[in-house]
Amino acid sequence: MHLVACLFFAVVLCSGRDVIAGGLATREEALAAAFPGAQIKPETIFLTGQQIKEAAALAGVPIPSALVARYQAFLNGKLVGRAYVDTHVVRTKKESLLIVLDEYGAVRRIEVTAFLEPPEYQASSQWYAQYKGKVLNNDLNLQRAIRPLAGATLTAVAANQAVRRALAIDRVLER
Template sequence: MGPVMPISRFMKAFKKGRHFFLIAGAIIVVLVTRNAIGTIYYGKKEALELAFGKEAQVEILSLFLTESQVEEIERLARVKLESKLFTFYVGRNEGELLGYAAIESHTVRTKPETLLVILTPSGELDKIYTLAFHEPPEYQPPQRWFAQLYQRQLTELNLNYGIQGITGATLSSRAAVSSARKVLAIYQVAIKEKAH
């Protein structure tokens, strides 16, 4: 058996080591917290008020897409659908149609973003709001950037073809454009075509 360390030396070494572990632990907590906690701007209730106003009656429109609808939507939107189930929120005020909204979540780089995509009663892109963003803030498109997407036809929603990208946030802007195209395509195939 080797020599035994005196208790006083052991306590000094432990105290020095403890400071190291406390500092290292604090750094790890900060890094994990920074990466785990994104910014949530609006909850679902607030989002629907943004879309239609506080006085609106909101109905849930659940769509169960057929195989042929999925194929058509993917062709129009140029994005892959992850599910055949999709939800629109329909806003009305005293029976008058105010428009449609969809809450769209997707991964930007490695973390999620949630957008509120709002359509007019005739199905045009009206507004987009960021509800939650979990990537670093410098990758988030500013609210004013979304304005260049409004009132455009589905075929006109092409990044760098009339829509300016964002330096340092290319993936975020691409994801936002894809979400807008997806919502417009689902509306066109599953709602507009049924109404006519």
């Protein structure tokens, strides 16, 4: 069964459509909604060992890979925001989040582009909306600035860690 789930996830990612049953947006749709009319510049970044250490210290959680998928959005030649893809394991299966930041590095929105756990463990868009305007600080944690998620604690923990990673990586890259 695990092999089937892994193969399904690989097919979905390679197809260019990150839609899983449940009507999730593709990465392209999420970027277009986050940055209407903007030109999107995709980047693949390899963090140095020092950047990984700095980002992990800022985030308070490990940075599992030096490979970072980042998108920069430009409107009329002006940077209007950035977005990061964070794929992680929630309980036993993967979730991919597109974490969209404004030009100053605050969370603009979060889109779930893949969720392979049972649907009852998926957080609602209203739950993700509480991150809007948040920046990386000690309050960006569950039971502080972020409400917990009843019945889906592991999803909430994984999502919060993903947001902290994206904000920390962004801060390190934008220095």
